[in-house]
Structures are given as C-alpha cells and as structure tokens.
Amino acid sequence: MRNARITGLGHYVPPLTVTNDDLTSRIDTTDDWIQQRTGIRERHYSEGRVGAADMGALAAREALERAGRRADEVDCIIFATLSPDYEMPSSACVLQDRLGIGGVPAFDVRNQCTGFLYSLATANAFIKSGRFERVLVVGGEVHSTGIDITTRGRDVAVIFGDGAAAALVEPTDDAQRGILTTHLHAEGKYAEKLWLECAASRSRPRLTEEMVAAEMPRVFPRMEGRYVFKHAVERCTQVVQEALDATGYTADDITLLVPHQANMRINQMVALGFSWPEDKVVNNIQRYGNTTAASIPLALYEAVEADRVHDGDLICLAGFGAGFTWGAILMRW
C-alpha cells in the first residue's frame, strides 16, 4: 500500500506584531511573567477583515507552489480551525472561494490544538486508501477577535496568536518514506477544562446579549492552566511512545520533534522525558504564541526553511489540547 507524504509546506502570519510589552497597555501583566510561564515574547494579530481562510489561502498558495502544483490540481481540502470565518459554512468552503476553485470536497476538522494532526491523519487515510491524490491540509486561526484582551482575560489572552500554515499531501510508492503511523486520542471527560462555551447549541438560545456583555462573558475561552499542563506533558509523552512502539523505532531514532506550540515548558518537559537535547525539538512559540491548528505546520515549515529537516530524517509531530485531544504522527522525510 502506498504512503502519504508532505510535498509542500506554506505559511502566513499577519504583519502586525504584538509584543508582551504592547499587551501591558491593555492588561495588567509583564513581559517577564509571560516569558517565564510560556516562553512567548510576541505574537501576530490579523487586522481589517482578514479571516482564517484568507490567511489559509495565502499559506496554501505557498505550499502548492513549493510542491509544483496548481490549486485546481487539489482534489480535497481539509481545514483545521477553531476560529472559523463564519458560523456556517465551513472555513474550508471560504478557503475554496479564496483559491477560486470549485467542485472538490472541502470540510472543516474542529479538533482544536490537535486539528492539524487529526486532519493530516485523515489526509493520510485518503491517500493510502487510494481515494485522493492531492489533499490540501490547512490550519488557520484568527484568535485575536475571540479573546478577552483585558486583565480579566489575561491567563488566556496572552497565549494566543493568529496565523496559518498549509501542507500538500501526495502519495509515494516508497514504503519507507512519508507518514509511517498516526495515533489520535481524546478524553471528553475534560472538555470543560479548556473550552469556549458560547455559542452553545445546548443553551436556549445559544447566544444572548448576556453571554456577550456580562461581567464575565461566556464567549471567550477559559482554561484551567495547571490541569492542562500536567495532562499535556503526560499524554504527549505517552503518544510519542505509542508511535515509536507501533513502528519499532526508539526515541534515539527520532531526528526532530515538531510539537504543538502551547507552552514551551510543556515541550521542554516532553524532551526531558525522552532525554532529548534541546536542538531535537522545534520551538517557535516565542514569536507566534499558540496558533492552535496552525502551530505544528508553522513549526514544521520553519524547521524545513532553517535546514533542520533532511531527506531520510525521522520526524515526529505531536500535540495536546482542548477536548482533551492529543496525537502523534511519525514520518520519514
């Protein structure tokens, strides 16, 4: 059976850079506090009416160009986001509009921080089963319009940034190359430990002025940080080990870990658990914050650009986030 491999990567971050110091004019916080807790120095915010699909389309165009493909050669679009352009339809459809292509199936995967992992695993299934030849997987987020950038919301607000990245996935007949294994998990028991409640179809009505404008609005994400941190380290470590066990590789065989960028301390703890030196782990949260579904492809893109990824390298993608959901994908570059 053929394998799926990433043949092109692209990225887009909006030009507006917001440093920790910039945030201190709106939030009672300090650059030191944010860096100590998260590793973040700055993040990017979109402006005007630039949405997740607008940024995703720019990332997609770059990925297609690098793969030497045209947009009309794509035969399926998967868009991972938790900050869609509209409530309905999917951002995948809006992206399709921005790329000017119609006809091929386009859908959103709504799996939060592991959205890219769930989407790439799905693209892998499409390619391996022979259903599609060129699957465009995009992660894009505009968080800046959905967080509470005041002292009230600071625990969450300082973490998130806007951005997009894309990967084109195509088949290879080389069984040693491309995606070797995919591992996905969830534990909905903890759904409300990191969540955005409203709009909530289970509330009648699902959106009210009170939800939007109350003293404590329910339209912003909420997080029990310590709880999430502890589970993230544990689950990321477990699922990387699961991917190694499934393929017979050891931690030493891995060339590079490209983790989700939620908190640099999480990634450092995972690396420590495997006794990996720091240069084996890609971290770019310092410059982008947490871009959820875009973070892993954005980090992979930068690692490739920085010449940290070479043919034959064993690359592990891993992440943990809201749901809880977590996963790992092992690929031979």
Add this chain to the structure above:
Amino acid sequence: MPTALLGLAHYLPTDQQVGGVRRPIATDAVGPSDLALHAAPRALAQAGSQVSDLDLVMFSTMTPDVTFPGAACFFQHKLEGGTVAALDVRGQCAGFLMGLMIADSYLSAGIYRRILLAGGEVHSSGLDYSAAGLPIAELYGDGAAVAVLSMADGPGLESVVCHSDGRHHERFWIEYPSSRQHPLRITVENLRAGLQYPRIDREQVAAFAAEHLPAVVREAVDKAATTLDGIDAFILSHALPGVAARAAADLGLASSRVIDAGAAHGHLTAATLPVALSEALASGRLAAGARVCMATCGAGYAWGAAVLKL
C-alpha cells in the same frame, strides 16, 4: 470487502409546533451529543459491538454542544469511550456523507477497524422564532443518528462522492460569530441585527440544487457500477421543501421509490439522511438486501451522494 453499515439508529426529541408545522425540538441543556447518546446503544447492539471495540468516534454537526471542544469529545465521554479518538467534521448538509467518506477511507486503508459515525443537530436554539424569522425556523428540526461501520464480507458501501463549491458560501450562511470581525467576532449589535441566524437566498440555493442534486445521484450510481434502475430507494434531502421532489422528477423516479428525507421532521442537516434511512429500516420500508442511494445538497455549497447495499 466493502465498508458495511453494521448498525444504525436514530433519536428525535418530542415534536412541538413551529409556526404552521410540527418539528422535533430539543429541550434546554440538550446538545447534539445528548441526542446521539439516545441512539448509540441501539446502533452498537445491532452491530454486536461494545464501545471498547471502537477505534474512532466521529461527529458531523454544524451546531456543536459548545463552541469548542467539538461534539465528538462530549459524545466520546458520554459513551464512556476512555481515550478513543474523537473527530469533529463540519460539512453542513453533506456532513454525514463526508463523514462516511472519511470513515470509509480510514477503514479501507486498514488504519481503523471499527468507527462510530454520528450526525446530529440542535438547530432550535439558534433560530429566530419571531414572525420575521419563522419562514426559516420552520425549515429545521433537531435530531441525531448513529452508524457503526466496519469492513465486512457481503453488502456495504458501493460508492460515496462529495463536492463543495465555496464560491457561493454567502448564499446560505450564518455570518456571526465571525472571526473576521475586529475587534470582537460577536457583539451585542450583531445580535440585535439578527446576524446570528441562518440566512438563505432561496431562489439561488434551489437553482443550484436543481442542477447538482440529480447530477450527484447519477455520479454515485455510476461509480457504484449500477444504474438508476438498480437502486431500490432514493433518499433525497434538501433544506427547502420541494427541491428533493423536483430532483427525483428530473431523474424520472417514480415517487414510490423516493423518500423525501426532510418532509417528516424538517431539515436535520448532518442527521437528515441517516435518520431517514434508520426510519425506513425501522418501519420495514427498507430491508436487508436493498440498494439505497442517499443524496443531499446544501450550504457551502456542499453536496454529495452515496450508494449503499443494506
């Protein structure tokens, strides 16, 4: 060996009066994962499966319990699914068919062996029941269906095709919350303007479906290497009344072979097709051995069709 439908069940909440029609309407604090939970034990029992046999829980919905995480996470927990993978898909009206396409790919690639696919919606909490909003509110109902899928010898999925054309996404949409709106994606002003409710360009949406619904039925039937005559029943769905019947007429299908999936309960979006199939099986209208074609066309635009031998 095809992907087989090992189990299928549905659940509809109690009917209530909505304008001039009766629609299944969920009660307070009930989300799509709760509706699906009512159907899941029957679907699993039919399949002879336990929750612990599942490798993946998928949920297609455009009305998740909360904004995030997705309905699949809540559903996975309510099923006592441990740490089984939970995938949330947004494909609007074609959500169930897209879910079927994804599940079929995971199964035929040998990545997963048993998948539970739910399609469920609670529309009623997001509709405008004022006189101005009623014409759209009347279109929708709440409901869910759950399918258990696995590769098996014998009958199963013979084709599934999905399409989208996002160039028309503003013809049938819910604009807000919109992450494109700065500085905040939802405001009191947006709510006062009613922009959190679905809006539909009826003429354009119906015209698009008039062309693409029959075409996608033909495509799925061709792909299944059969003919329209080789199909025992067609389950057709569209949010607007009359559109599915027009597609059936265009295909030259006798009304006895057609189930207009939205006619009884209104449009259930991702749940419409599997609820209609589940009802047809429960009532004896369809039985094992029958070959069914399901098709829908809706917001996005997203549309698709599948041929399934029961």
